[in-house]
Amino acid sequence: MIDCIFCKIIAGEISSQKVYEDKDIIVILDISQLTLGHSIVIPKNHKRWLWDHEDEEYCKIMKISKKIANSMREALGIEWVEMIVAGIGVEHTHVHILPRYEDDGHKEIPMPETKTKEFKEEEIKEVLEKIKNALVV
Ligand SMILES: [Zn+2]
Numbered sequence: 001m002i003d004c005i006f007c008k009i010i011a012g013e014i015s016s017q018k019v020y021e022d023k024d025i026i027v028i029l030d031i032s033q034l035t036l037g038h039s040i041v042i043p044k045n046h047k048r049w050l051w052d053h054e055d056e057e058y059c060k061i062m063k064i065s066k067k068i069a070n071s072m073r074e075a076l077g078i079e080w081v082e083m084i085v086a087g088i089g090v091e092h093t094h095v096h097i098l099p100r101y102e103d104d105g106h107k108e109i110p111m112p113e114t115k116t117k118e119f120k121e122e123e124i125k126e127v128l129e130k131i132k133n134a135l136v137v
Pocket of ligand 1 (some may be wrong): 004
């Protein structure tokens with residue numbers, strides 16, 4: 001088995017704060033919370049890059065990403081939700097979905113260096129519930 005933190009989260013060996021899960025995809029809150037509600041969409045099929053997935057799987061990743069983004073817009077009363085696919089860090093495809101707030105302090109691309117706010121556990125839980133409740137799949 002590949003030593004991959006996301007595969008371990010998918011297998012339930014490492015706990016996570018789940019936003020959504022189906023047979024192909026899991027969506028969890030990113031531990032860094034660069035913005036409040038910062039989530040990552042992870043396909044269960046381990047591939048190094050998003051571009052390695054077959055079309056059908058790729059489309060499903062994008063479809064769920066859109067649903068998560070729209071649930072954030074609905075739940076958090078915001079318009080701007082950012083999607084970032086980088087690929088450095090964990091070597092298992094993941095799509096960052098970041099709700100953007102006017103006062104979040106970040107420039108166009110949120111980075112750990114531009115994070116000015118730390119969020120309380122209750123605050124994160126509350127946002128997680130809001131996003132989950134607004135999610136229509
Ligand atoms: Zn993996």
